[in-house]
Amino acid sequence: MKNVHKIVSWGTASLWLLVGLVLGCGGALHATAKESLILASPNGQLVAEVSIDKHISYTLTQGDKLLLLPSRLSLEVAEVKKLLDKPQLAKVSRRSVDEVIAPTLPTKSKEIRDHFNEMTIELAQPVSIVFRAYNNGIAYRFVTRIPGQVQVDDELVEYNFSQGDSAWLPVEEGFYSHNERSYIQKPLVQFKRDTLSSLPALVATANAKILITESDLQDYPGLWLKGTGKNALAGTFARFPTKVEMEPNSDRNEPVKARAKYLAITKGERAFPWRILAVAKNDAELLTNQLVYQLAEPSRIADTSWIKPGKVAWDWYNTNNLFGVDFKAGVNTQTYKHYIDFAAEYGLEYVILDEGWYNLGDLLSTAPNMNIEELVAYGKQKNVKIVLWVIWKTLDLQFEAAFDRFEKLGVAGIKVDFMQRDDQGMVNYYWKVTEEAAKRKLLVNLHGAYKPAGLQRTFPNAITREGVKGLEWNKWSYESTPEHNVTLPFIRMVAGAMDYTPGAMSNGIGPAAFKNVKFDGKAPDHQDFSIRFTRPMSQTTRVHQMAMFSVFESPMQMMADTPSNYRKEAESAGFIAKVPAVWDETRVLHAAVGDYLVVARRSGSNWFIGAMGDEFAHELTVDLSFLPAGSFAMESFADGINADFWAEDYQRSERQVSRSDRFTIKLAPAGGWTARLTPLK
Structure with a gap:
């Protein structure tokens, strides 16, 4: 990792608003009454207000809209009893950072602008809480100052939302899991107290989408969520395993048979994982959010060549x-x-x-x-x-x-x-x-x-x-649906690269799509897709699979089908093989969680566009105004006229285009569209 440029400023008072108390960066104050500290994003649109009273809580607003109601946070450490009970404010320091990160493996972009305002709340107790506000989200973490080893007994994580807010949760049966789940969408209040969810998870408020996840997870268990039966989610963790036992005749499955009462035994002087709320005003903004990467520790590998x-x-x-x-x-x-x-x-x-x-x-x-x-x-x-x-x-x-x-x-x-x-x-x-x-x-x-x-x-x-629940699930289930495929980029992929393993050349329309296809006014009484473990197929059109290579992010991207099938389908395979695995730039042209998306990505001077849809047919306009000046040769693949019944039907086209072009693409049910644009000299 290298920084292309870096600007760090301290004490920029014009960016900050402090309610109830004005604190200097170097001052020290002991709280005797409720304190409210406010941190705004660089553009001023996102505001976190931290309240310090008998406990610590925070809210999040966007403009004049309240996104997150007061939500408590706390950390319990055995060596310091009541670490955050009756917290006393000692000092608040602030800084602004604006730098450019160049990822070793650019999954979304060659450069990431890392622009944030930060507030460190140092307490009289041996713990600080660091808040960061970005234009596209906020995050906080604990930093403890306790000598030696400590036993972390628990961590309180709350997310309290408003009436009517809903969520997409990857609901789990237990902590022992591959974390390959479908997303269940419904109002938050309908997720019962026994509901367990892995991360990332997505919440839809009246004014924004909020993705919940974490970063810089080291020497500590991962964060999960529980339903509450209310308009809220609560954090939970897999406690430290005290007994694991290999299943009989297994070389791989080692479930946990007993767990301790604590989460972790770790260093007492350390920073804990970041708790992230990535905020998007529209669905498209989720696809370009890189806060998980930005908040992680920089590379420890000096030579990454x-x-x-x-x-x-x-x-x-x-x-x-x-x-x-x-x-x-x-x-x-x-x-x-x-x-x-x-x-x-x-x-x-x-x-x-x-x-x-x-x-x-x-x-x-x-x-x-x-x-x-x-x-x-x-x-x-x-x-x-x-x-x-x-x-x-x-x-x-x-x-x-x-x-x-x-x-x-x-x-x-x-x-x-x-x-x-x-x-x-x-x-x-x-x-x-x-x-x-x-x-x-x-x-x-x-x-x-x-x-x-x-x-x-x-x-x-x-x-x-x-x-991630990927293509292989078609070998034994109906669960890798087109809707699932166009949900993943908005939730799981926000956390980082995902090895979905795309590229099926044997394609059929599955039951989920067939119920949305009409022939002579009637839905067909059969399905084209079948579960076949040794000769698997996808529940999508051919072009839906091809588009995945421009939409799904993985610097080591699998081509899952057999070489014999790819040679048989050389036109499709040849196109797929030319799609890069990393990207210099990403533009989102259309996006609706679980419905459809159209993504344009640049590698060098070439552009690739991938469009994917759910079980319904879609017509979408592709506006090429993002292109630089000049003409491009465009090779495109579209669902064929009969792709709604014969999923392998496609149409290949070539034409010359420029930034002034706009055209309509038609996605069949479970369909797709994809193109490569090469500049003409």
Whole structure:
């Protein structure tokens, strides 16, 4: 990470309003009555008011609209009883920062303007609370000043909203989870007290959308939410595991059998994770919000030149199904050489060897018919790198020896799977693995994982992450629906890169879309989609899948289908292969959570546009006024005239366009549209 420019100003009184008491940056005051401190965003539109009385609470307003009602915050530490009971204000300091961050892996933009106002509330107790106000959200964190180790017994997190506010929650059955959930939308008051939700979550108020998540999660459990049966959500955490037990005959599933009463044992002098409220006046603003990245600790890797984004030929989704080849396809060296040949032919940077390359339970072994050294060497000849899938528990048990082997083999990275927890111990495991991988110049793709929460900035070799209900769910369920696909970018993707694994070439219209399709005034009595584990298909049109590569963000982006299917559908595959995995600029042209979106992204001088819709048909206008001057050659793919019944039907077009062009695109139910725009000399 480098800062292109940086401007920091202190004590800019014109930006701040203080109600009830005026405090200098260096002054010290002890509270004897209720104090109210106000922090405004740089543009003055978002205002957080912090109240210090018997407890500490805060509100959030946008203009003259109250978004968040008084919501308490607190931290309980065993070593300092009643740490935040009857808090006493000691000092308030403020600063303004305006700098530009250049991400190692730019998922949304080459540069991020990091512009905020900050207020640090130092209490007489050994704790401070830091608030930051950005133009697109606020965040707070605790900073403690307690010598030695401490036991954090609890943390109070409240989000109190107004009557009528609703939410999209990824509802969970328990803390032991892959965090691959559908989003349930309904009024907040209808989420009962026993409702458990992972993050991110999205709240719709009368005047804004508010995304709840966290950043800089280190040595601490992840934040979850509970319903309250009221217009509110309450924070909750997985407590420290005291007993874990591997399931019988399993190398991967290790549920927690007992937990302590506390959350974490950690350093007493530290900063805790940021609690984020990302605020969007309209749905489009959610897609460009990067507060999770901005609030994370900067990169600890000095030389990041070896961290390369790219596309991946993936084997597991399609179960190595090859046809038209002269060898028996499966988990064997010949099959993966074929994958490498395919990757080289289409310009893909990586091939992943998923489950099966080693004898489960022993990362120092190699499965029969597999020669990893030969594959790595073959890949180098073709300029294709190898990524190895591993079970987290086996890696933990063989940590040093396994990493020694990965480094000796010369692979590019590892895909670590099946963690399914985010208590303090597992959060620390993520950091341990990623740091060790960085020492050996290995990329890390985390699966069976909790949501991104800052690690991707601190260790940019943590190149992507699952924690999303992705394409593979079509192998066994109806749950990866078009509506789900156009909900993800507004919620899960705001937290960071997501390994959804797009790119199905076998496509069918599923039951959710068919009920919205009319033929001669009647809905069809059958569906085109079917659940097939070994020959899976998507519940979308072909072009919906193609558009995902411009819409979904992942610096290590999978092409999930089999090389044989991609060669059969060479026109679609050739277009997909040319879509970059990182971006210099993002423009949102249309956006409605769960309904549709149209996103334009720039890589160098080329632009790519992706449009995706839910189960209904949509007509949307594409305005190219964002383009620079000059003419562009546009290659586009649209749903075919019969795509509402035959999902693989598409139409390819070429035309010359400029910034003065406006045109209408038609999305079939579960449909899409996508284009590449190349400047003409």
